[in-house]
Amino acid sequence: MLTATLISRPGALEPALVDSLRNAWGGGAADWLSPDEAAEFPLASMPENRWQVWEELQTRRTDLAVQPSAGRRKAMLLADMDSTMIGQECIDELAEVAGVGAHVRAITARAMNGELDFEDALLERVALLADLPETVIDEVLDTRITLAPGGRELVATMKAGGAHTVLVSGGFTAFAARVAADLGFDETRANRLLTEAGRLTGDVARPILGRDAKVAALDEIAARRGSPPRMCWRWATAPTISACSPAPGWAWRCTPSRQWRRSATSASTTAT
Numbered sequence: 001m002l003t004a005t006l007i008s009r010p011g012a013l014e015p016a017l018v019d020s021l022r023n024a025w026g027g028g029a030a031d032w033l034s035p036d037e038a039a040e041f042p043l044a045s046m047p048e049n050r051w052q053v054w055e056e057l058q059t060r061r062t063d064l065a066v067q068p069s070a071g072r073r074k075a076m077l078l079a080d081m082d083s084t085m086i087g088q089e090c091i092d093e094l095a096e097v098a099g100v101g102a103h104v105r106a107i108t109a110r111a112m113n114g115e116l117d118f119e120d121a122l123l124e125r126v127a128l129l130a131d132l133p134e135t136v137i138d139e140v141l142d143t144r145i146t147l148a149p150g151g152r153e154l155v156a157t158m159k160a161g162g163a164h165t166v167l168v169s170g171g172f173t174a175f176a177a178r179v180a181a182d183l184g185f186d187e188t189r190a191n192r193l194l195t196e197a198g199r200l201t202g203d204v205a206r207p208i209l210g211r212d213a214k215v216a217a218l219d220e221i222a223a224r225r226g227s228p229p230r231m232c233w234r235w236a237t238a239p240t241i242s243a244c245s246p247a248p249g250w251a252w253r254c255t256p257s258r259q260w261r262r263s264a265t266s267a268s269t270t271a272t
Helices: 016-024 048-057 090-096 102-111 118-127 136-143 152-161 173-183 211-225 238-244 257-265
Strands: 001-007 029-032 038-043 063-068 076-079 164-174 188-191 193-194 201-206 232-235 251-252
Touching: 001 016, 001 136, 016 038, 048 063, 063 118, 076 152, 076 211, 090 102, 090 118, 090 136, 090 164, 118 201, 136 173, 152 164, 152 188, 164 173, 164 211, 211 232
Parallel strands: 076 164, 076 232, 164 188, 232 251
Antiparallel strands: 001 038, 001 063, 029 038, 193 201
């Protein structure tokens, strides 16, 4: 048995849309999780036109996830931070203060698109931050970083169901610690910016936490807690998902590539 879930902005999910899709797919009775915002219904089999419907719903700013009904309550949430649990890339915001924003943003965009090796791109960008006062981190956190809408609710909901929540970021510990505390995560992992005499040195501590390290962190934490990967819900951007595509249960906040959408037949999708 499968369950189809539709999610939209508060007040924007029309009952007629839910009923139309439910009837077209031969689904069971709809269960409204939140009036005019989220609903789900059971399905006997995976619809052949799932991705076509998904694409059409994106134009209406409505998400669709179709997944096995059994095991939907996950034991762990592992989430990215930058452009996921916060609305920015923390290194880009530091770069703006340093006066090298455009240069760093261009490198970030290429890295997120998979055009550059993550570690090389990180080191190149961090080097441009050398000699910034360490106090800039708090300034950026206070004035330039915003929490993603629904983040607190997501973490609180997972924890209320008994899940362990982890913020794993290729960004920096100084940012991740504050964000994790604000959102209620149980633990966090990130890269550490090196400082000397109150200023950034332009380097990070080794080993660098990149895409592979995120996968390793998932495996290690899941094993430590006795939770198989299928019982872990991962909230990430498309590059991280691509690195971990063999494991089911990924969700994304950014619009993934057409090729990824076609190949991710076992992934759950929650895009905005």
